[in-house]
Amino acid sequence: MNILMLGWELPPHNSGGLGVACYHMSKALAINGASIDFVVPYTALHPNTDFMRVHAATPVKPLQRYGLGAYDSAAAEYKSLSESDLEDLSSIRGVQKRYVRFVEQHVNRTAPDAIHAHDWLTMEAGMRAKEITGAPLIVHVHATEFDRSGELYGNPIVHEIEYQGLMMADRIIAVSTITKNLIIHRYHIPADKIEVVHNAFDVDSFLGYEYDRRTYRYLESLKAEGYTVVATVTRFTVQKGLTHFLKAAARACEKYDKLVFLLAGDGEQRDELLALSADLGIADKVLFTGFVRGRQWRDAYNVADIFVMSSVSEPFGLTALEAAHHDNALIISRQCGVGEVLGSVFRFDFWDSDLLADQIVAVATSQALKKELTENVKREYARMSWHDVAAKCMSIYQTARVGAAI
Amino acid sequence: MSRRGITLYLHVHQPERVRDYSIFDVSQQHDYFSETGNNERNNRAVFEKVANKSYRPMNSLLQKLLDTHPEFKLSLSITGTFLEQCEQWAPDVLDSFKQLVASGRVEIVAETYYHSLAFFYSRDEFEKQVVAHKQKIRDIFGVETNVFRNTELAYNDELARWADSYGFKGILAEGWDAVLGWRSPNYLYKPSGTRNIGLLLKNYKLSDDIAFRFGNKDWNEWPLSADTYTEWVQASASDSPLINLFMDYETFGEHQWEDTGIFSFFEHFVAKWLSNNDNQFYTVSEAIDANTPVDEVSMPHTVTWADTERDLSAWLGNSMQHEAMRHLYALENDVMRSGNMQLVSDWRKLQTSDHAYYMCTKWFRDGDVHAYFSPYESPYDAFLYYMNAIRDMRWRIMALHHEGASDG
Structure with a gap:
């Protein structure tokens, strides 16, 4: 089965989970027998991708692309593709226009059995x-876009592209029930x-990776004195709820x-967070x-005792x-x-700073609690496999029928 | 051969659940048990719900059966934490229990007042709770207790020896195959190393047919009729004198809802059983008086009536549970010395075994949340709020200490 995979990033040139998910999904699909053409919007080497054909849609370098604001709601421009300049590779809309052009040429040479597009970035293509x-x-x-914009409204052009893409899709894969419900309620797409x-x-x-204690030597010295390190590894955007996290920290x-x-x-929120930590007196x-x-x-995870996801x-x-892990x-x-x-975790509503604070103190003051949480959650994620994800995708490819005409 | 008898024993209990007691409440408010929100930690709401689903309909059925069948008898154990809540929120339910006991055919079984695991942590505290429970039963029902059951039927040889020397005539335990081997639970036994005490063992197969399986539509015997069940009981007792049916009282109406037909099943079963003149019911004391022990039984390791493991692992199976209990019992001397009755009472309510049960992870981590009953979203939440309450207990002890110092 020939799959045209339309992505925006692959490791090591990824800025977040999207590239990681695309990589492992494609690898497991290839093992399942899929023949994959994977398109990325930049030119770079991708080691360990010989299970598929990776295509570069533009000559842009990966680092230039980080500046385009593909994941920052506020940074994306308000332009339709027809208004965008095919030659302007310094804007995300220009890169996307070139990406569409590349895909057009590609499918004219090789027709896929199914097209698998990841997020708004590649929906037009x-x-x-x-x-x-x-x-x-x-x-x-x-x-x-509702996720990326946090408590704000978001970019109307991106909303429009997502709405069209979801309408025109024959099947939609959502990474969680939260997302599925959002697609149903905010974009009015039928649940089935x-x-x-x-x-x-x-x-x-x-x-095969060994923790290097020198990376965060200062934190290690605090840990030796009995401190607990509470960490988050994320983009500093409104989506991530970090102001609530800092209030809970205080x-x-x-x-x-x-x-x-x-x-x-x-x-984009870094300065605001720095100022807030000072305002709260915990700078x-x-x-x-x-x-x-x-x-x-990697060592940020290694030095940490508690990981908070406050999105x-x-x-x-x-x-x-x-x-x-x-x-x-x-x-x-x-x-x-x-x-x-996951069951072996603490949960809180993102705005409930007092509850988050309570949970942080509880873990920091009880070795027993920390041990139970960390040991039990391992059993849970050990059951999750990319091969199961690939099997579900394969069955979606095989049963997807063109239902939404363009 | 004497006539065959069913020893029906029902356990009545409600814990006082800890509310979402925050670290920011510590040293500010000491009302650990006073949840008022619309959730499963609201003790009053839970009590009123269970009163309507179970205590009221079941007590009126039991009263009817006592009135209709002069041969019908049963035994109840009722915890102190239940009685206190019942006095506050459902005095009519308490009156109906008193009326049952007044028939003279309902025996009350002794236990720890707070449904605690104190036997495993502090013998002193354990005995105080047994005495407190005896007194509470005397005050409310005007009767003496002579047979003992420990929390969750947690039993071992040491407990039997303690009960024997304390003067109890009988003690209850699980009739677990791993202990009994070829022997049947349908006889009276003598615990190893005791002199004057009888051991009644739960017939778990027949008890659990009602308590756990009755309403399960996947069970190949579903739906179970009173006729079929009576046949099973008669077959089990064909050449033995006792059938010990031990279960939670809340089986009737709460664990098995009314729409499973549990009440009418039970009513018909009692009538069916008594329609044979060879059959009767015993209270626990009568079952002991009417029989002589056929053998000695030894249980060096603790056996409970819980789970397939029949051990304490649901209460003391992970490090959170051990930590919580260790910190709780470490307060014993300070709490006792304080002489502050509110502090003592709160400390004892925190001993109720349900708190530790809510911290159990053995099902949760395996993804089998169906087997898990808890008013909390996770065992970690249960631990969090409990430990905050322990912190507040420490703070109160310290505050009382400072007060005492400045006073004199």
Whole structure:
């Protein structure tokens, strides 16, 4: 079965969970017998991808692409594709226009059996490919504009593209029931068109790495004095609910002093968060790392004792599983899809800073609680497999019929 | 051969659940048990719900059966935490229990007042709770208790020896195959190392047919009729004197809802059983008086009536549960020395075994949440609020200490 996979990023050139999910899903699909053409919007080397053909849609370099604001609601422009300049590769709409053009040329050479498009970024290309080839379009929703914009409204152009893409899709894959419900209620898509397929977690990709205690030496010295490290690894955007997290941090410190907070990542909210930590009087207890990858990224999980996912809206939340794999106790907001597949976690509503503070203090002051949480959650994610995800995708490809004409 | 008798014993209990007691409540408010919201931690709401579904209809059925059948008898154990809540929120239910006992054919069984695991942590505290329970039963029902059951039927040889020396004439335990081997639970036994005490063992197969399986539509015997069940009981007792049916009282109406037909099943079963003149009912004391022990039974390790493991692992199976109990009982001396009755009472309410049960992860982590009953969203939540209450207990002890110091 020939699958045209329309993606936006693959490791190591990924800025978040989207690329990781696409990579493992494609790999498991290839093992299941799928022949995959994977399109990315930039040019770079992708090691360990010989199970599929990776196509570069533009000559843009991966690092340039980070500046385009593909995941930051506020940064995306308000332009339709026809208004966008095909030659302007410094804007996301220009890159997307070129991406569509590339896909048009590609499907004219090789017609796929199914088109699998990931998020709004590639939905326009997906619809065009369906129009040309008549192959069924499967839209995979990892996040919607409603998620990315947090408590704000979001970009109307992006909403419009998502609405069209979801309407035109023959089948929709949502990464959680939270996301499925959002698609039903906010985009008015019939429920029976949407399948929930939770992401999985690949333990093997974390093998053979040794924690380097020097990376976060200061935090290690605090830990030696009995401090508990409470971390989050994320983009600093409104979607992530970090202001609520900082308020909870301040509340927790009122009750228990030996806490230190590690905010690993970067984003448009960084300055606001820095100022807030000072306003709350806990600036000395909050560490900002800036954008982390490689060793700094992995060691952030290693140094942490508790991982907090405070998202206002999180369709899945792969980082929670990565943190669990590094022996972190998980505290996640009820607005996170990953909570649907985990029982051994603390949950809170993203705005409930007092409850989050309570949970942080509880774990920090009880070895027994931390041990139970970290050990029990491991059994849970060990049951989640990318092969199950691939099997579900294969069955969706095989049963998808072109129902929505363009 | 003497006539065959059913020893029906029902356990009546409600815990006082800890509310969502926050770290920000610690040292500010000490009302751990006073949830008022619309949730399963609201003790009053739970009590009133169960009173309507179980206590009221079942007590009126029991009264009717006592009135109709002079041979019908049963035994009840009623915890102190139940009685206190019943006095507050459903005095009519308490009156109906008094009326049952006044028939003279309902025996009350002794236990710890707070449905606690104190036997395993503090013998002193354990005995105080047994005495308190005896006194409460005397005050309310005007009767003495002579037969003992420990919380969750948690039993071992040491407990039997304690009950023997304390003066109880009988004690209840699970009739677990791993202990009995080829022997039947349908006889009176003598616990190893005791002199004057009889051991009644639960016939768990016949008891659990009602308590656990009755309403289960996947059970190949569903729906179970009173006729069929009577046949099973007669077959089990064909050449033995006793059938010990031990179960939670709340089986009737709460664990098995009325629409399963549990009440009419029970009514018909009692009539059917007594329609044979060889059959009768015993209270626990009568079952002991009417029989002589056929053998000695030894249980060096603790056996309970819970789960397939029949051990304490649902209460003391993980480190959170051990921590919670360790910190709780570590307060014993300070709480007792304080002489503050409110503090003592709160500390004892925190001993109720249900609190530890809510922290159980053995089903939760395996994804089998159906087997798990708890008013909390997770065992971790249960632990969180409980430990906050323990912190507040410490704070109160400290505050009383400072007060005492400044006073004198």
